Structures are given as C-alpha cells and as structure tokens.
Amino acid sequence: MSKQVIVIGGGVAGLEAAGQLSKAGIEVSLIEKENKTGGHLNDWYKLFPDRRNSSEVKEYLDGITHHDGIKLLTNTTIEKFNSNKSHFSIITNEGKELTADAVVVATGFDLFKSARKEEYGYGIYDNVITSTDLEEMFRKGKIVLSNGNVPKTIGIVHCVGSRDEKVGNLYCSKLCCVTAVKQAIELREHLPESKVFCFYMDMRMGGAFYEELYREAQEKWGVNFIRGKVSEAGEAIDNKLIIKVEDTLAGRPLKMEVDLLVLMAGMEMSEGGKKISKMCGLNTGENRFFAVADHHYGSNRSNIKGVFYAGTCTAPMNITETISHARAAVSEVMDYLKNVRK
Amino acid sequence: MEKFGFTISKGRQIDYESNDRRIAEYIFEREPSFRLCIECGGCSATCTTGNLTQFSLRELHILIKRGENDQVRQNIRKCMLCGKCTLVCPRGVNTRNIVVLAKQAFQKSDEYAI
Ligand SMILES: Cc1cc2nc3c(=O)[nH]c(=O)nc-3n(C[C@H](O)[C@H](O)[C@H](O)COP(=O)(O)OP(=O)(O)OC[C@H]3O[C@@H](n4cnc5c(N)ncnc54)[C@H](O)[C@@H]3O)c2cc1C
Ligand code: SF4
Ligand code: SF4
Ligand code: SF4
Numbered sequence: 001m002s003k004q005v006i007v008i009g010g011g012v013a014g015l016e017a018a019g020q021l022s023k024a025g026i027e028v029s030l031i032e033k034e035n036k037t038g039g040h041l042n043d044w045y046k047l048f049p050d051r052r053n054s055s056e057v058k059e060y061l062d063g064i065t066h067h068d069g070i071k072l073l074t075n076t077t078i079e080k081f082n083s084n085k086s087h088f089s090i091i092t093n094e095g096k097e098l099t100a101d102a103v104v105v106a107t108g109f110d111l112f113k114s115a116r117k118e119e120y121g122y123g124i125y126d127n128v129i130t131s132t133d134l135e136e137m138f139r140k141g142k143i144v145l146s147n148g149n150v151p152k153t154i155g156i157v158h159c160v161g162s163r164d165e166k167v168g169n170l171y172c173s174k175l176c177c178v179t180a181v182k183q184a185i186e187l188r189e190h191l192p193e194s195k196v197f198c199f200y201m202d203m204r205m206g207g208a209f210y211e212e213l214y215r216e217a218q219e220k221w222g223v224n225f226i227r228g229k230v231s232e233a234g235e236a237i238d239n240k241l242i243i244k245v246e247d248t249l250a251g252r253p254l255k256m257e258v259d260l261l262v263l264m265a266g267m268e269m270s271e272g273g274k275k276i277s278k279m280c281g282l283n284t285g286e287n288r289f290f291a292v293a294d295h296h297y298g299s300n301r302s303n304i305k306g307v308f309y310a311g312t313c314t315a316p317m318n319i320t321e322t323i324s325h326a327r328a329a330v331s332e333v334m335d336y337l338k339n340v341r342k
Numbered sequence: 343m344e345k346f347g348f349t350i351s352k353g354r355q356i357d358y359e360s361n362d363r364r365i366a367e368y369i370f371e372r373e374p375s376f377r378l379c380i381e382c383g384g385c386s387a388t389c390t391t392g393n394l395t396q397f398s399l400r401e402l403h404i405l406i407k408r409g410e411n412d413q414v415r416q417n418i419r420k421c422m423l424c425g426k427c428t429l430v431c432p433r434g435v436n437t438r439n440i441v442v443l444a445k446q447a448f449q450k451s452d453e454y455a456i
Contacts, residue, residue, distance in 0.1 A: 248386075
C-alpha cells in the first residue's frame with residue numbers, strides 16, 4: 001500500500017509539496033481552508049524580480065497538482081489532531097477522518113494588519129492603502145484616489161509592521177523593500193506624470209536581481225528614495241496627506257504632501273498556523289513563526305517526528321525560496337517514510 | 343606680509359582616537375537601549391523642537407557616540423524632555439532618558455559642565 005501524507009495549507013508551499021509528493025508515488029490529502037488554492041499568490045499581479053504575471057506561477061502549480069494521487073479538500077479546516085507514534089489522524093470541520101504516515105504544515109503567513117500602526121491612518125484616511133490594495137488596483141488597471149482622481153504624488157512607506165518593537169515584530173520581512181521598488185516602477189509606468197517617493201530605513205535588496213531592479217527604478221523611472229522612517233501621516237482639508245519624516249541624510253525634518261500613501265505591510269505568522277500550532281503542540285519561536293529543528297540543516301523539521309514544515313509558516317520567504325523549501329520538505333518526508341520504524 | 347583673513351580651522355574629520363567618548367560610555371552603562379538606535383529619524387521627525395529649530399535627536403545620539411561633545415553641548419539644551427520621541431522609536435530606545443543622562447554626564451564632568 002502506498003504511503004499517505006496530509007498537507008495543511010494550499011498556498012505555493014503546500015501545492016509544491018503536494019505535487020512533488022504525488023510524483024514520488026505518495027497519496028496526498030491537501031487541506032485548504034479557503035475555497036481555492038494559491039494562498040497569497042492570488043493577491044499579486046506581477047511578480048518581482050522579473051515582473052511576470054503571477055498567474056503563470058499559479059498555472060505551474062495547478063499543473064503539478066493535477067494528479068490522481070492528490071485529494072484536494074477546500075473549505076476545510078482541522079478540528080482534531082491525533083498522533084500515535086508514526087501514525088497520524090485528523091478530523092476535519094465536516095467530521096471526516098483522515099489518516100496519514102506524515103504531515104506537512106504549509107499554513108503560510110498573514111499580512112500585518114496596518115490599522116495597528118494608527119499613526120499612518122490606514123482605515124481612517126481613504127487614500128492610505130497597503131501594498132496588497134495596490135496590487136488589486138494594478139490588476140484592475142486603474143489607479144485612482146477615493147474621489148476618482150489620478151494621484152500625482154505618491155509616497156511609499158517601508159517597514160510597516162516589521163522591524164518595529166512597538167508592534168512586537170523585531171524581524172525584517174525581507175521582501176517588502178523589493179516590493180516597494182517593483183510597485184514604484186509600476187506606478188510610474190501606469191502614471192507617467194506621477195512622482196513617487198520611497199521612505200526607507202535601509203534598502204534590503206538581498207535577492208537575485210533585486211539590486212538591479214532598484215537601479216532601474218532610479219535610472220529609468222526616476223523614483224526618489226528618502227532615508228527616514230515616516231513618523232506620522234495626517235490629512236489636510238483638501239484630502240491630501242501630510243507626512244512627517246526626518247530626511248536623515250540631509251539631517252533635517254521633511255514635510256511632504258502626497259495624494260496616495262502606500263504602506264509596505266510585513267509578514268506575520270498566520271492565524272491558521274497559530275491554530276495548528278496549538279492543536280498539534282508544535283513549537284513557535286519568539287517571532288511567532290513555527291520554530292524549526294535546526295536553522296542550518298533542519299529547517300523543515302519540527303519538534304514532532306513525522307511533522308514537517310514548508311514555506312513561509314517558518315519565516316518570510318519569496319516564491320523561489322518557498323518552492324525550494326517545499327521541495328526540501330518532500331525530501332525530508334521521503335527519507336522519514338523510508339526509515340520510520342513501524 | 344599681507345594677511346588673508348583665514349584662520350586655521352579644525353578639520354571636518356571626526357578624530358576617532360582623540361575624541362572623548364566618556365559621555366557615551368556613561369549613557370551605555372545606565373541605558374543599554376542607547377546601543378539599539380538605527381538612525382531612522384523617527385524620533386526627530388516627531389520632535390516639536392526639531393521641527394522648529396536646528397535640533398535633531400537622532401543626530402545628537404550619533405554625535406554623543408562619536409564623542410563630538412562640543413556640538414552636543416550646544417544643542418542638548420533645546421530638548422524639552424517631553425518624551426514624544428520615545429513613543430515612535432521602532433527600536434524601543436528610551437530616547438528621553440538618553441537626554442537626561444547626557445545632561446547628567448555633562449554636569450558631572452568638569453570639562454563639559456553646562
Ligand atoms: C506584499 C507582498 C508581495 C509579494 N510579492 C512577491 C513577488 O512578487 N514575488 C515573489 O517571489 N514573492 C512575493 N511575495 C512572497 C510570496 O507571497 C510568498 O513567498 C508565498 O505566498 C508563500 O507561500 P506559502 O504557501 O508559504 O504561504 P501562503 O501564500 O500564505 O499560503 C498559505 C495557505 O495556507 C492556507 N491555510 C493557512 N492556515 C490553514 C489552516 N489552518 N488550515 C488549512 N489551510 C490553511 C491559507 O489559506 C493559504 O492558502 C510577496 C509577499 C508580500 C507580502
Ligand atoms: S524588507 Fe525592507 S521594508 Fe521589509 S521589513 Fe525589511 S527593511 Fe523593512
Ligand atoms: S523629549 Fe526632547 S527630543 Fe524627544 S520629542 Fe521631546 S523635545 Fe524632542
Ligand atoms: S527613533 Fe529610535 S532608532 Fe530611530 S533614530 Fe530615534 S532613537 Fe534611533
């Protein structure tokens with residue numbers, strides 16, 4: 001009889017893991033709480049670093065998961081989890097029982113809830129939006145203010161909810177700097193008359209072709225970069241937003257009026273992941289993401305034998321890293337299934 | 343000989359070896375969060391004094407750390423100790439206390455007494 005594996009979460013990581021497992025002859029139950037798979041990939045329009053359409057990556061993932069060995073359960077959550085040595089069983093929200101020889105947790109991340117940074121006015125001022133809201137505008141091909149006008153001056157705030165002790169997140173989300181650069185370019189493309197300003201503390205361009213994209217933003221698109229953390233945003237009578245920042249390189253406070261303010265919200269451990277962590281007794285770290293067994297050679301292993309991690313449920317990652325991490329999880333699972341004592 | 347009216351000015355260089363960093367050491371010991379500053383300027387952007395006069399708390403921090411004490415002494419008086427800056431710091435630096443301690447340190451040192 002072929003071995004069975006339960007994959008929890010149908011984002012990039014869960015889909016890649018399920019696809020690779022089924023290729024290796026494993027029977028997979030893929031559990032996704034939403035009504036469709038894809039996770040956050042569905043929220044993005046064009047991807048950094050090469051700005052291909054996100055639907056191309058989704059097509060690839062749909063392709064590898066189109067397999068008889070994969071049983072997809074959408075709108076499904078786990079209500080009970082039992083482990084008995086090398087045997088796992090779960091009960092779903094619909095009362096269905098599933099059993100497995102191993103489990104892959106791929107519950108992903110949640111976007112930081114920007115309303116928590118009250119000083120930026122998200123949810124208060126209409127023209128303060130997040131990077132995700134902007135992706136939706138790009139997808140619709142229409143970038144407009146709440147009154148229907150086209151924005152002329154646009155500010156982008158880095159590190160919203162990351163690297164910020166005030167919200168309890170000390171870590172860097174790793175990919176919001178490059179997202180800011182990508183979105184700044186796209187804004188200039190869509191609105192050639194606009195001026196775009198990125199307000200950053202550090203430009204973290206540590207991925208393949210990120211720095212090149214940064215250069216392109218300066219050279220080809222005239223995006224402005226100002227080094228300073230925006231301390232607050234307020235609204236003037238004419239609906240313009242007034243932001244306050246120190247231009248730290250000029251050493252002077254700077255006030256600017258913008259029409260649109262885009263917040264680069266960071267990544268946090270998902271609520272879905274927290275639920276699984278509690279239910280299964282899986283350890284989390286200080287940053288609240290799942291704690292991996294070893295940071296160098298055990299980043300897919302958990303504190304429970306037979307339960308493995310894939311993707312951003314362990315740390316912020318881009319899609320390339322997520323896919324690699326999911327493949328590594330599969331190699332750990334295969335190794336485990338081969339050697340496990342019954 | 344004709345006089346050209348220039349004076350020998352102190353170079354712009356921060357002379358790291360000869361600068362006196364005792365004020366900084368005094369603060370590090372009593373307020374370890376002083377080490378956590380990443381120079382983001384959040385504090386100085388929100389500071390009322392900084393918006394009205396030539397004063398930047400962020401700059402003050404780095405000048406203390408480099409031992410540029412003359413410049414610090416000239417500026418530190420401008421802080422009203424309102425504590426607004428402490429509310430925004432992403433690194434949890436106890437910004438207000440740093441000014442308090444710096445003033446204390448100046449008072450204790452003969453050389454720099456204010
Ligand atoms: C603003 C922004 C822009 C980005 N743009 C890019 C880009 O251009 N290029 C790039 O390479 N990367 C980009 N990324 C990163 C990319 O989104 C991630 O690498 C990728 O989505 C991670 O996939 P994942 O499967 O780990 O997590 P997710 O996408 O979060 O998927 C997790 C899935 O698990 C499900 N789930 C969660 N909990 C449960 C549960 N308890 N039970 C059942 N199902 C559950 C969720 O519904 C979801 O479908 C961006 C990230 C951000 C924040
Ligand atoms: S990637 Fe950039 S914007 Fe995102 S948290 Fe890190 S430094 Fe801030
Ligand atoms: S305590 Fe001093 S530095 Fe801080 S905001 Fe008030 S005046 Fe500015
Ligand atoms: S807000 Fe905090 S980290 Fe930023 S410059 Fe001021 S003291 Fe330093």
